[in-house]
Amino acid sequence: MEPPRSSGVGIDNSGEYSPEIAETLRFEEEIQSLIHPSSFDGSAAPTGGGSFTALLGLPANQAVELLHDSGAREPLASRIRVGEHPVHRPFHLPLDCSSAFPSNATLVDRAARFSVFAAEGSPASSSGRLKAEPQDSDSPPLDPIPTGPAKRKDTGRSKAKVTAKKSKNAEENTDGDKLPYVHVRARRGQATDNHSLAERARREKINARMKLLQELVPGCSKITGTALVLDEIINHVQTLQRQVEFLSMRLAAVNPRIDFSSLDSYLSAECGPVTVRNGPGGVVVDPSLWPTDATAEATRRLLVPQFWHIDLVPPQLQPQQSLTTWERDGAAHSQLLPNPTTSLFLYDPANSGDTNVPHRTAKLKTAEDRALNL
Amino acid sequence: MIASPSSSSSARGSKKAITKPGFKDQAESKWRTAAQQRIYGRRLIDALRATAPSGPHAVKEASDSALALTARGQSRWSRAILLGRRRRPSCKFLLKARRGRRQPKPPPPALKQGMAASPEGKKVSDRLRVLGRLVPGCRKLSAPSLLEEAADYMVALEMQVKTMRALAEALSAASLNAAEPGS
Numbered sequence: 001m002e003p004p005r006s007s008g009v010g011i012d013n014s015g016e017y018s019p020e021i022a023e024t025l026r027f028e029e030e031i032q033s034l035i036h037p038s039s040f041d042g043s044a045a046p047t048g049g050g051s052f053t054a055l056l057g058l059p060a061n062q063a064v065e066l067l068h069d070s071g072a073r074e075p076l077a078s079r080i081r082v083g084e085h086p087v088h089r090p091f092h093l094p095l096d097c098s099s100a101f102p103s104n105a106t107l108v109d110r111a112a113r114f115s116v117f118a119a120e121g122s123p124a125s126s127s128g129r130l131k132a133e134p135q136d137s138d139s140p141p142l143d144p145i146p147t148g149p150a151k152r153k154d155t156g157r158s159k160a161k162v163t164a165k166k167s168k169n170a171e172e173n174t175d176g177d178k179l180p181y182v183h184v185r186a187r188r189g190q191a192t193d194n195h196s197l198a199e200r201a202r203r204e205k206i207n208a209r210m211k212l213l214q215e216l217v218p219g220c221s222k223i224t225g226t227a228l229v230l231d232e233i234i235n236h237v238q239t240l241q242r243q244v245e246f247l248s249m250r251l252a253a254v255n256p257r258i259d260f261s262s263l264d265s266y267l268s269a270e271c272g273p274v275t276v277r278n279g280p281g282g283v284v285v286d287p288s289l290w291p292t293d294a295t296a297e298a299t300r301r302l303l304v305p306q307f308w309h310i311d312l313v314p315p316q317l318q319p320q321q322s323l324t325t326w327e328r329d330g331a332a333h334s335q336l337l338p339n340p341t342t343s344l345f346l347y348d349p350a351n352s353g354d355t356n357v358p359h360r361t362a363k364l365k366t367a368e369d370r371a372l373n374l
Numbered sequence: 375m376i377a378s379p380s381s382s383s384s385a386r387g388s389k390k391a392i393t394k395p396g397f398k399d400q401a402e403s404k405w406r407t408a409a410q411q412r413i414y415g416r417r418l419i420d421a422l423r424a425t426a427p428s429g430p431h432a433v434k435e436a437s438d439s440a441l442a443l444t445a446r447g448q449s450r451w452s453r454a455i456l457l458g459r460r461r462r463p464s465c466k467f468l469l470k471a472r473r474g475r476r477q478p479k480p481p482p483p484a485l486k487q488g489m490a491a492s493p494e495g496k497k498v499s500d501r502l503r504v505l506g507r508l509v510p511g512c513r514k515l516s517a518p519s520l521l522e523e524a525a526d527y528m529v530a531l532e533m534q535v536k537t538m539r540a541l542a543e544a545l546s547a548a549s550l551n552a553a554e555p556g557s
Contacts, residue, residue: 202517202518205518206517206518206521209518209521209522209525210521212521212525213521213524213525213528216525216528216529217528226498227495227497227498227501230498230501230502230505231501233505233524233528234501234504234505234508236528237505237508237509237524237527237528237531238508240528240531240532240534240535241508241531243535244434244437244438244531244534244535244538245430245434247437247535247538247539247542248430248431248433248434248437248538249430249433250542250546251430251433251437251538251541251542251545252429252430252432252433253430254542254545254546254549255433255545
């Protein structure tokens with residue numbers, strides 16, 4: 001599942017980028033010269049592995065600048081991932097880096113603020129790769145930049161010194177979208193090997209989401225401990241589901257009284273091909289049915305949808321018709337028929353010619369307003 | 375299907391924040407707008423009318439399907455609900471039976487017990503499994519995605535409860551009104 005290092009990809013495109021690669025190699029050598037040989041962990045592959053190590057040992061400025069560069073080349077990097085040929089990027093970001101790019105952007109923006117100079121062809125192709133942990137002595141200017149680091153799952157690299165700063169952006173990144181790459185910064189004194197890093201990233205993701213759930217569930221912010229919070233969440237979900245059940249029973253009890261069945265037949269006459277979403281019960285289209293039954297009309301008038309529709313009918317479904325049908329009693333049936341959906345809600349008061357309809361609708365309207373303004 | 379929440383929302387003055395950062399904001403802004411309530415309400419009414427004579431179970435199913443529809447298939451649980459409903463009810467019961475048989479299977483999905491870090495103790499993984507059972511279609515899901523789905527599901531449920539309660543009260547009020555002059 002872990003994407004292979006982009007080193008291979010870099011090599012593949014090396015033919016296209018020989019000038020950049022040469023430049024990069026030069027830069028790489030510079031970097032390596034700056035690095036303590038002790039901290040430099042083998043794998044000086046020009047296509048990226050070495051860059052990562054190199055960056056770790058970089059003095060602050062260059063690391064920042066690399067970050068900045070990688071950020072600048074972010075759009076290119078995204079194209080890299082797709083397989084196109086970026087102009088300046090011989091090295092590829094970690095393969096799943098497209099999702100890492102947004103985080104890279106934020107990170108790099110912050111890094112850019114502190115960038116001293118802009119160099120070309122930084123081998124830091126993966127700002128995502130950067131666990132930019134400049135050494136303590138060099139770190140003061142970089143302290144506000146907790147951004148660069150990306151977790152490298154494939155390199156078993158343990159830096160001697162890892163400066164600590166809680167990755168403020170880790171949460172941002174994880175919360176923003178589902179990133180396969182998590183930007184984690186090792187805390188002071190914590191292990192930096194792959195497993196613990198992966199663990200930490202995973203835990204931070206989970207903790208971020210748990211916090212959101214805590215905010216959703218009332219009264220959960222005071223509880224500490226994952227298990228108890230999960231208990232509360234489960235309890236809340238079960239409560240909500242039970243409420244839905246009770247309300248559905250209530251609705252089912254209320255429905256017959258409103259005589260939905262007769263309404264159904266009446267509505268089917270109006271609706272035509274109404275799509276029934278939740279069942280095989282197709283509505284029978286029978287335009288000839290147009291009951292003029294007084295009771296049916298009475299129930300129609302009192303139907304909930306009658307006053308629901310005032311708010312619910314979307315404008316594009318002939319709202320003027322519906323509204324005016326309400327107000328004036330001269331609406332013809334033909335107006336309703338061509339519009340199946342509106343006709344569901346439209347009850348033609350003109351049918352009855354009842355002057356009491358407006359009053360009733362007013363009453364229902366207030367009820368509906370009350371109901372919908374929860 | 376009425377398909378322009380934006381127009382109705384603009385009519386209401388409550389715009390949905392489409393590009394809000396953070397999935398929690400997305401979930402909340404998605405489900406808690408008045409426009410969504412009305413969309414769902416309308417769908418619910420349609421559904422209720424279609425399944426009028428049936429009992430409370432059908433009503434619940436209809437409302438759940440309407441809720442899933444309003445989710446527009448963007449969440450796993452909504453897709454699970456819709457796909458589950460589309461099959462014939464007999465198949466659904468068969469699936470339930472099969473699921474019951476599968477429950478005694480001991481090992482939880484490996485995803486949930488990845489590295490056995492401290493927060494992921496046995497209790498937590500148990501509860502995660504229970505949560506996966508509660509949220510439809512999220513049984514074998516990794517912890518972070520499961521929590522995300524649970525959050526979305528929770529917000530959707532809240533909206534469903536609100537709307538159904540409003541509808542029930544309105545209906546009962548309407549029926550009361552009908553009872554007065556009719557009788």
